[in-house]
Amino acid sequence: MRHEPAWTINRLLAEQTRHPLPAVRPQVAPLAASVRKRDNVRMNLLDKTECRRIADLALSAAKADHTLVSISDENGGTARIANNQIVQNVESHRLVLQIESAFGLRRGAAVTTELSDESIRETVARSEAVAKVVPEDPEYLPPLEPRRYPVLASWREETAAAGAEARAAAARTTISAAREAGMTAAGIVSSSASAVCIAANSGLFAFERRTRAEFSLTATAADSSGWVQCASRSFDDLDIAVQSRIAIDKARRSAAPRELPAGKYTVILEPAAVAGLIGPLFGALSARSYQRGTSPLRNRFGEAIVDERLTLRNRPDHPQLLGDAFDTQGLASDFRTWIDRGRWLQMAYDRFTARQAGVAPSYALDAPHLSGEEGGVGGVEDLIASTERGILVTNFWYIRSVNATDLTLTGMTRDGTFLVEDGKIAGGLVNFRWHDSPLRALRAVEAFTAPLDAITAERDKMMLPAMRIRDFNFSSVTRF
Numbered sequence: 001m002r003h004e005p006a007w008t009i010n011r012l013l014a015e016q017t018r019h020p021l022p023a024v025r026p027q028v029a030p031l032a033a034s035v036r037k038r039d040n041v042r043m044n045l046l047d048k049t050e051c052r053r054i055a056d057l058a059l060s061a062a063k064a065d066h067t068l069v070s071i072s073d074e075n076g077g078t079a080r081i082a083n084n085q086i087v088q089n090v091e092s093h094r095l096v097l098q099i100e101s102a103f104g105l106r107r108g109a110a111v112t113t114e115l116s117d118e119s120i121r122e123t124v125a126r127s128e129a130v131a132k133v134v135p136e137d138p139e140y141l142p143p144l145e146p147r148r149y150p151v152l153a154s155w156r157e158e159t160a161a162a163g164a165e166a167r168a169a170a171a172r173t174t175i176s177a178a179r180e181a182g183m184t185a186a187g188i189v190s191s192s193a194s195a196v197c198i199a200a201n202s203g204l205f206a207f208e209r210r211t212r213a214e215f216s217l218t219a220t221a222a223d224s225s226g227w228v229q230c231a232s233r234s235f236d237d238l239d240i241a242v243q244s245r246i247a248i249d250k251a252r253r254s255a256a257p258r259e260l261p262a263g264k265y266t267v268i269l270e271p272a273a274v275a276g277l278i279g280p281l282f283g284a285l286s287a288r289s290y291q292r293g294t295s296p297l298r299n300r301f302g303e304a305i306v307d308e309r310l311t312l313r314n315r316p317d318h319p320q321l322l323g324d325a326f327d328t329q330g331l332a333s334d335f336r337t338w339i340d341r342g343r344w345l346q347m348a349y350d351r352f353t354a355r356q357a358g359v360a361p362s363y364a365l366d367a368p369h370l371s372g373e374e375g376g377v378g379g380v381e382d383l384i385a386s387t388e389r390g391i392l393v394t395n396f397w398y399i400r401s402v403n404a405t406d407l408t409l410t411g412m413t414r415d416g417t418f419l420v421e422d423g424k425i426a427g428g429l430v431n432f433r434w435h436d437s438p439l440r441a442l443r444a445v446e447a448f449t450a451p452l453d454a455i456t457a458e459r460d461k462m463m464l465p466a467m468r469i470r471d472f473n474f475s476s477v478t479r480f
Contacts, residue, residue: 055199076192143200226250227415254428266390271454276396308342323367
């Protein structure tokens with residue numbers, strides 16, 4: 001587990017102006033000339049002043065009842081690893097301006113990557129032309145009014161500076177470790193820096209700079225494999241050498257896997273496997289499906305739906321999570337509790353269902369933090385040491401819905417499945433297919449750790465505990 005940075009998250013709220021955006025002066029210098037020159041390696045991103053200037057020009061050209069301007073400017077790249085080689089290392093820059101226009105309940109949108117004055121005005125005109133001919137959207141709502149946004153530590157200079165050379169060096173580190181172990185490496189090393197802005201003729205304006213770095217590795221041996229994946233705001237926090245050793249060790253320890261019969265077992269789920277299991281539960285918190293009577297949690301609002309020791313919060317301020325200050329509509333991120341000691345307290349309201357219910361809309365659960373209020377053990381090793389017999393699961397994949405009424409899912413184990421006996425890993429296992437519901441599994445939790453990093457190919461970054469769960473249903477054995 002990585003140490004949290006020493007700096008403290010600034011949770012003070014920055015007051016946004018509550019006045020309409022000023023009109024653009026008649027004589028405006030071409031925007032293309034105002035954008036700073038970019039070198040051929042790491043291009044500078046638009047800053048707040050430049051984004052406001054672009055928004056001003058677009059809004060001054062608009063004739064629609066409502067206009068929403070969205071700007072995304074991103075530098076980034078990915079080094080891809082296969083067969084112990086770097087097979088691709090791409091550096092790219094993409095700047096997108098989207099204009100959304102509405103006349104009454106008719107809404108249209110247009111996109112451009114060209115920031116000349118002429119292109120911006122032409123994009124506004126195209127957006128309005130579309131809006132005039134599309135059918136009415138009965139759920140359309142006008143842009144939000146100005147509001148306050150949390151100031152998050154969403155930017156790390158070392159990530160913004162990590163270009164193709166840094167990614168290649170990191171990739172070579174993991175390739176060397178795999179070769180030394182006699183294994184084959186496949187995975188990615190990526191880094192990106194972005195500037196995001198939204199503005200509207202309601203006076204709404206928001207701007208944020210964001211960075212993200214990610215690493216994944218599958219280390220493959222003759223008859224086994226091991227896997228890791230991690231993501232952070234900071235490229236330096238990926239700990240690629242350490243993470244590579246973890247994946248390689250999993251592949252080594254799962255060699256010559258034995259086969260166990262399908263059935264119900266005590267399982268120890270590492271955080272990535274927990275993420276795969278409980279991810280679909282987040283969608284079940286929807287107010288829309290609850291109101292329609294299609295939710296697997298129907299008639300259970302306010303009741304305990306998981307183990308009474310567990311609490312789920314949105315933590316965009318957490319230094320190891322990747323929460324944003326605002327979403328694509330301009331809703332401000334929040335720090336609310338969704339499940340408190342097992343009880344479901346917060347539904348996910350979009351703006352339309354919130355207006356119907358007479359409540360405030362809820363920001364997406366984009367920085368999930370699940371923790372145990374009491375009774376947690378130290379780490380995965382402690383769960384193993386206290387288990388007489390069970391199965392340790394590194395990761396789930398190919399997770400699909402089986403029965404939406406009770407949230408039964410199916411999936412398979414992957415890249416590190418082990419038999420645990422007498423508090424120790426006894427060897428690797430052939431993978432299983434499983435059928436179970438997080439609503440059942442999270443009521444059968446025997447023990448859990450502190451929240452740890454959790455990310456998979458199917459679920460973005462979370463902080464989740466590893467868990468020991470009884471009677472987990474492995475429905476069949478796979479052939480790999």
